[in-house]
Amino acid sequence: MSLLTTHNLTVRHGARVTLNHASLTVEPGEFVGLIGPNGAGKSTLLRAALGLITAEGDSSLAKLSSAQRAKAVAWLPQAREIAWPVRVAHLVSLAQNEREDAPEVLAALARMDLTALADRKATGLSGGEQARVLIARALAQDTPLLLADEPTAGLDPAHQIACMETFSGIAKDGRAVVASLHDLGLAARHCTRLVVIHAGRIVADGPPRHVLTEALLSEVFSIRCYISDAAEGLVVQPLGQITQDDA
């Protein structure tokens, strides 16, 4: 059974259409990378799918009550909010009714390399550490589906890779992750599927090798890329911008 189905999801801000008839189905085992330039509609798609903003069309998650939705999906917003100087372990345990010794909480802390920081005040941590705490909170919710808005932003390279490996591990366990990403290299290497969104429309959807072509990257991102199949998998390295003159 699919974990998320959206059909013709459309969001308008006044006369402007920020999401245009987006239809998407996510199955267990998938790690979907949502890529596209700034303002393309990645966050809008995720938030509309969750039912956090009003949208036309259908989304399977938006139909659920808030209690049902909390069991079906975990959401990691882009805004990294920690309002009070609470302990890291407590913040993560909010996903499990404040049981700090719950196995889901301990596992999430370990997965995000936070066990040593568990007793620190969350607001006293660096930006990257706070980001890992918030990812751990979403993991601790232990849902079949995880939606994450730019989860790797602000992380150091090792923790970016660890985060992507965690997500692909979750997918291999029979769950699913949908994450908006800006790092095409990470997306190409770790995601099982990429969905490209451009000016509010889904313009490509498939395995990274099929989606990431020179033509698409030039069309959507206006960049030139080095794309190659290396021994360790697909390698995508942006090389430069394409200006109007080149085109």
Place this chain on the structure above:
Amino acid sequence: MTYPRLIVVLTLLVAGLFMASLLVGVADVSVMDSLAALFGGGEGPLPIVMREIRLPRTILGVMVGVSLGLSGAAMQGYLRNPLAEPGVIGISASAALGAVIALQSGLAALFALALPLAALTGAALCVLLILLLAGSGGTLSLILAGIAVSALSSALTALVLNLSPNPFAANEIVFWMMGSLADRSFLHVWTALPVMLVGWALLAFTGRGIDRLTLGEEAAATMGINLKRLRLILVGGVAASVGAATAVAGAVGFVGLVVPHVLRPLVGARPARLLLTSALGGAALVLTADIAVRLILPGRDLKLGVLMALVGAPVFFHLIWRMRGRS
């Protein structure tokens, strides 16, 4: 200090201040005589002083303190802002307006409950207006609606004073607005208590929601919190608690601001745990202040709200100073 131990310490503090408040007053009598009169009754004026004047005053002190402390903690948790207080959403200003209209129109002189009931009506109208204005928007629209209602209530209160033909009525209004627990009776206790109990019960339900709001509105919403219902419970709870507190004690500021701020580090900054601790802390602060007004200027009727603002404002300065240093 662990959470249960903190609750025990605060409860003992409130109990101690409760006894102290019963034993401090203009009538100069010994502790043993006072207690004997309170519990044993007997002849003469002392049992009446203890049972009809000091006991209701002390009980009201606890009730008002619990209401203001609890509401302050809930508001700060919901708005995720340490500078929030119950007054932010205009409840105290509109309850005061109701009371002022009762005083000015002479309604208050007709029967004893007229003033508190008018104040409660003011608070109820404020809630309706706020919910109408703020609609289903976020916390920002709630604050803005509160500020608008608060400004309107203050302006109307000023208008009543402005047009008051009778300087004595104006004087009475000004003194009432300073906030006091002097000369209250059990009638005030029985009027305010049912309303406050409803408010406290509602606010007790906000704990789960405000804990999760630490992560922001969207994260809380996806963790199973119905934000619209949470806001309704919060506004209803604050209105009932603070409306009733204002109705019987006038405007007493700063309790809802200062108490959660002082206690926050002791509960690991957890918003839900701050609710009960701030309720007890509020009771302790109001009892302390009410004892202080009787000791500092006995016979001069120093107003509780005036003393509280004198103590509270410097704490507010300190808060702003610390926030400035952080950003």
